[in-house]
Amino acid sequence: MEIYKDLSTPESKEFQSLLNSQLSKAKIEEGKIINGVVSKISEKFVFLFIEGLKSEPVLDINEIKSINLQDKIKEGSTIPVLLEKIEDKNGEVVVSASKAQKIKGWDILVKSYEKNEPIMGKIISKCKGGVIVEHIDTGSLMFCPGSQISDKPLKNIDHLINEPQKFALIKLDKIRGNACVSRRQIISSVKKEDKAKIVEKYKVGDIIKNAVVKGYSSFGCFFECNEEIDCLVHLQEISYSRVNHPEEIFTIGDKHDLLVITVDKEKLQVGCSIKQLSPDPFEHISNYELNKPYKFKIQKIVDYGAFCELEPGLISLLHSSELSWTKKNPSIKKMFKVGDEVKCVITEIDKEKRRILISHKQTLKNPYDELPSVGSDVEGKVSNKNEYALYINLNGFDIDAFLHCNDLTFFGKSEDEIKKYKKGDTLKVKILEVKKDQQKVRVGLKQTQKDPFEWFKGKKVKDIITVKVVKSDNKLLYVKPEGCEIEFSIKKSQIAINQEDQRPSRWVGGERIDVAISEIDIEKRKVLLSIKLLEEMQNKEAVTKFSSPLSGKNLPFSSLSDKLDNKKDKKK
Secondary structure (H helix, E strand, O other): OOOOOOOOOHHHHHHHHHHHHHHHHHOOOOOOEEEEEEEEEOOOEEEEEOOOOOOOOEEEHHHHHHOOOOOOOOOOOEEEEEEEEOOOOOOOOEEEHHHHHHHHHHHHHHHHHHHOOOEEEEEEEEEOOEEEEEEOOOOOEEEEEHHHOOOOOOOOOHHHEOOOEEEEEEEEEOOOOEEEEEOHHHHHHHHHHHHHHHHOOOOOOOEEEEEEEEEEEOOEEEEEEOOOEEEEEEHHHOOOOOOOOHHHOOOOOOEEEEEEEEEEOOOOEEEEEOHHHOOOHHHHHHHOOOOOEEEEEEEEEEOOEEEEEEEOOEEEEEEHHHOOOOOOOOOHHHHOOOOOEEEEEEEEEEOOOOEEEEEOHHHOOOHHHHOOOOOOEEEEEEEEEOOOEEEEEEOOOOEEEEEEHHHOOOOOOHHHHHHHOOOOOEEEEEEEEEEOOOOEEEEEOHHHOOOHHHHHOOOOOOOEEEEEEEEEOOOEEEEEEOOOOOOEEEEHHHOOOOHHHOOHHHOOOOOEEEEEEEEEEOOOOEEEEEHHHHHHHHHHHHHHHHOOOOOOOOOHHHOHHHHHHHHHHHHO
């Protein structure tokens, strides 16, 4: 609203100078929060009077409603507003009540954050990743992450919505104008104060009755004491015996008496002991002898063995490897149950490490000591098989012996031979190897039969043998020596000296022929036969028998070829 349109007149200049002087006295500046007095309220607008301004600022009624001030204002009441512009392009004053409230609210948040003081707020809605919290004093909106709503996971938070409660400021971003709060910190601090009062009750030397196993870790076991505090029993304070993990001894829900040995008021921790409530059993461990059987009571069964008690507080691990001579990984759950008494031998006592080693299998006969010697024949049943071996459970020994497919037969392919056998088949086998320390026995089936290669004992290369033709094809001639069960194949190149005669089809099945041994190695079970070698041997024998030292050289045609060659060389 302009009073003077022409500002060049002396009157207008005088008015402008007077106005500027009044404004400077009131210290009115853009960007500051000032108080405005409500002069009039209409359906759409709220009119304000601010001393020092040339016109009345106007607020939209919707802005007043957005900051929940519609019920608090009346004519004559004061409203803080942000002076955005003293004069816009239309010559009007621009103010904002919502922005003023936001700035004031932020200042309050900053002061609370710097002083580490909690603020009052209420959850008004859910959002992605958490909830929106409204500051009760200023109406400022803040974000509370889901992880900071409570110290325990909550499936439903409907009971927390619109309930005034304390929040801790954990992050302020002035640039973005974002505030992050935590309800969890308030809960934890309250619990901390309560816990401090509880810790004050406990003194070193107190005995806590019927503490409940709540959980465990690699370093100890946690007990709930008197339904008010969790106490730690360190791994070393569980038992006088060696304990690798609390789960070896305890089960969730078990009850035990505890002795308070430490109270840390700063960390609000109470340390306890179980073993110190009983005398040290190692003080009279000398009453027990090595390699002598004693009765042990099973206290706890785990995957790798069982914890057995010799006497109260003296507990030792019976490892699964010490259960049986013949089974590598037997299931102790199938053999024993908690409460059973097991006869075991003490194999080692280590006073420094406070450790006792025991064995159940050493109270039993070792079947490996009673096995027949290597080379003996035994019977057994196929207990298991795979693509390359059979496992034979030897009768009377409960030992699974290893039978490789190469030891099944002297004939045919081993991978085809193993397919002939199934679980439950009874076989007579020969013991080939025994390793007592490794609990391994190797047996063979073909070794119970006569070795067909024994037929070649005493024979050597160039020996002539008679064979019977089995069959032939385009490439090989198949034969069997008379009196031998092994079938051999002769290559085309070994059938004859002349290439024209190297035809396997020259012979038919059932025909008897002589061949020579071209290669023999009984240890490697390798024998090669050759007809060609026999012919060469026969030709050499004939030449030696029917020729003389002068044969060939004194014949007339013996020098004829030389003369012909000389003539050819001269022509060249």
